[in-house]
Amino acid sequence: MIDKTKIIDTVCERLKNLPLGHYLDLKTYKRNRSIIIAKIDEEDLLVIENQKVRWVPGLHS
Numbered sequence: 001m002i003d004k005t006k007i008i009d010t011v012c013e014r015l016k017n018l019p020l021g022h023y024l025d026l027k028t029y030k031r032n033r034s035i036i037i038a039k040i041d042e043e044d045l046l047v048i049e050n051q052k053v054r055w056v057p058g059l060h061s
């Protein structure tokens with residue numbers, strides 16, 4: 001479980017270390033909401049929020 005006050009920093013750090021093609025699956029405590037963040041390449045992410053797909057091109061840290 002990730003503390004809600006540190007979620008942004010924690011997710012950014014985990015995404016840096018995540019191998020290409022892998023993903024993070026984030027769920028709320030009650031598990032009624034979820035976000036999947038897939039690392040497509042070093043700068044592009046695919047975000048799926050409650051089954052809605054969003055392409056996030058060119059993220060730079």
